Amino acid sequence: MDTIYALATASGKAGVAVVRVSGPLAFEAGRRMSGDLPKSRGVRRIVDGQGDLIDEALVLVFEPGKSFTGEAVVEFQLHGSPAIVATVLRELSEIDGLRHAEAGEFTRRALENGKLDLAQVEGLADLIEAETEAQRKQALRVFQGALGTKVESWRERLVRAAALVEATIDFVDEDVPVDVMPEVRELLTSVRDEMQVEADGVRVAERIRDGFEVAIVGAPNVGKSTLLNRLAGRQAAITSDIAGTTRDVIEVRMDLGGLPVTILDTAGLRETDDVVESLGIGIAKQRAAAADMVVYMVVDPSEVEHDFGSDSLIVIAKDDDQLADGVGISGKTGAGVDRLVSVIEERLRSKTARIGVAMRERHRIALLKGCDALDLAMGLVDTQTGLADLIAEEIRTAARATESLVGRVDVEDLLDVIFSSFCIGK
Incomplete structure (x- = not known):
């Protein structure tokens, strides 16, 4: 995988400018720029390829697995002069194996390395764009993993329900020792009701993100x-x-x-x-x-x-x-x-x-798809038709719908759209 770098703070004059390097060659690039790397953080002289001083900066070192991206990361906290930043970026560009990051690429790597789920990525995008307190609070809930926590709870109950149903298939030629269907229906009903509440709250969440209109x-x-x-x-x-x-x-x-x-x-x-x-x-x-x-x-x-x-x-x-x-x-x-x-x-x-933690139209669509599958499953449970394999398949359909919320399945086509809204250094 390439090692990427970018300015992670706004361009222009500032007190501090942060340049981030992430990837397998991050430590090598850091040593070339600062001579040696601190164990975690320390002030170092930043020099060019000829050894001439560019700036004195605070250098931060993150071991693989402990950084935002999950990769080896070095950050240079420079004085915020456009000339200093331009020189540092030019020096990094001349190191073999390094390239300038694309929009949202640091966050995309965090997703690919399991540091964030897709819903958290969307929450981060909204957090960066937040202009009001309500927007900040809503985005922060999602960024901290509130939707992922709900999805995990739904998944556990659906897996339990599917396991109970599939157990009846194993006893197809025998009497099932216990009637599992009441517990199955209870599990499916609880998940379905919670998913419907979240789906109903998406419209309000969208208004908080995009703004209410008063005519x-x-x-x-x-x-x-x-x-x-x-x-x-x-x-x-x-x-x-x-x-x-x-x-x-x-x-x-x-x-x-x-x-x-x-x-x-x-x-x-x-x-x-x-x-x-x-x-x-x-x-x-x-x-x-x-x-x-x-x-x-x-x-x-x-x-x-x-x-x-x-x-x-x-x-x-x-x-x-x-x-x-x-x-x-x-x-x-x-x-x-x-x-x-x-x-x-x-x-x-x-x-x-009525607001929950689902906040986008794709969330609402996935939630309603899951609700429809659970409605079909519960209908089969109620009719006592004995079609356990069909019930189990509908439960699996609902589970896939919930997992798409956090990017485990069926979301590859969304990634380019989502990350295009990020700045280069994020």
Whole structure:
């Protein structure tokens, strides 16, 4: 296997820059760059091929099996000068057997060497991209192996169920000493119910990763853009007394109590002969229908003309008082806006109650595939048809579906897509 190297920290000036080398020639490269290697860590003079000093750096040494990749690893913690980094990378490139790492290659090696499972790799990718506290916590749970722990629990119970069923095949010409089917059904039911809960929570997990959407809707000149600007703390949308100023959807991304939220300012809802404005109104209705929550602004509660479902909040615009069926606000003065933000945060947070540790669409598909197989297996158990071999096969299908979650089977085609999202030094 090649020995790879890369800058593991952001490019540009910094206090410290870390260059990582991983693979069978890592220690040899480290000795060439620093003369000798410390047992675990130590400050060394970093020199070029002619022995000229490049920098003084902290050198860290990881024995095979004890590093992030599972391979021999040397890290140079250099002063963060672009010139120093460039020189060190150039010197490494001139060592036979070393090559520059590809995007995500260090993490891919951690997967191949059993240091991480596929779900942990996905969690790491999300952890690197996390912008809010909710995103960080969710990604960290998966990166620490929470999904893998669940998969192992499911696998153990499915293996037990399959073993019990296959034992009846061995007694095909004799009486089975004990009726195992009640225990089999109990095992399959417990796994199936837990998998369904995880599948149901994927949509919410995706929203935490990608962000919730809150659409502001209402008639023209009701104050939607003014409210958006107030929430954004800047002039994100043009405000005007002229009806129909907002034609397209304007988006502002925010952090509300640790939740990633995109606020959408939409075109005013009204009947119009203006073709362009009509298109904007159509888009506004579509985005509102797809949003996680709708803030419906009206001046008078009797003006509510559209039904955006149970996830809509009626807001009385240009009003400083809280009314019975809504929240009164003034986007111009800011009165009531903090209260509105609190209500939005509370409603969105309530949606996260069902969240588990499965967090991607591929997880949901695999979980549902496993649930379907278990439903078939339990149906065969209930009919008492005696088709033990079919029951066992459906259990094995469910087990394969769960193992695909952590990359044990049927995921090779996903790897290039997943690792392409990583930076070079990760």
